[in-house]
Amino acid sequence: xxxxxxxxxxxxxxxxxxxxxxxxxxxxxxxxxxxxxxxxxxxxxxxxxxxxxxxxxxxxxxxxxxxxxxxxxxxxxxxxxxxxxxxxxxxxxxxxxxxxxxxxxxxxxxxxxxxxxxxxxxxxxxxxxxx
Ligand code: C2G
Numbered sequence: 001x002x003x004x005x006x007x008x009x010x011x012x013x014x015x016x017x018x019x020x021x022x023x024x025x026x027x028x029x030x031x032x033x034x035x036x037x038x039x040x041x042x043x044x045x046x047x048x049x050x051x052x053x054x055x056x057x058x059x060x061x062x063x064x065x066x067x068x069x070x071x072x073x074x075x076x077x078x079x080x081x082x083x084x085x086x087x088x089x090x091x092x093x094x095x096x097x098x099x100x101x102x103x104x105x106x107x108x109x110x111x112x113x114x115x116x117x118x119x120x121x122x123x124x125x126x127x128x129x130x131x
Pocket of ligand 1: 011012013014015020021024040048050075078094095096097098099116117118119120121122
């Protein structure tokens with residue numbers, strides 16, 4: 001599948017979507033290209049040592065209803081980004097700055113932007129309030 005339109009890529013678990021995620025996705029969207037999200041599968045979350053409250057399909061359904069998000073695909077391994085960048089013809093890779101420099105090895109392929117992580121909000125904190 002050859003994709004000609006360039007896009008902006010981002011990756012994450014995006015569990016219990018909150019305004020920290022939304023702010024990041026809005027900054028991604030503001031770059032002016034369609035946004036594609038590599039969404040951590042439930043299995044990959046185990047490798048990431050992350051326990052998501054919502055299953056992959058539920059998290060995907062929410063993200064697909066955000067303006068300018070044109071596709072959500074499984075993130076299953078740490079090292080699929082290189083192939084994804086080529087497959088989806090990505091111009092930008094966007095991450096919160098808690099990932100600062102972690103993906104710089106990909107910079108020859110894609111322009112990487114690390115945006116400030118929104119403080120004082122996280123899915124785990126929201127889950128704690130629920131418990
Ligand atoms: N984020 C943010 N502000 C927050 C929480 C999250 O800007 N308060 C950003 C993170 O920096 C990340 C994105 O939102 O860029 C998704 O966050 P998570 O779902 O926590 O993703 P993470 O577990 O960091 O997985 O291969 C990359 C990983 O899959 C990223």
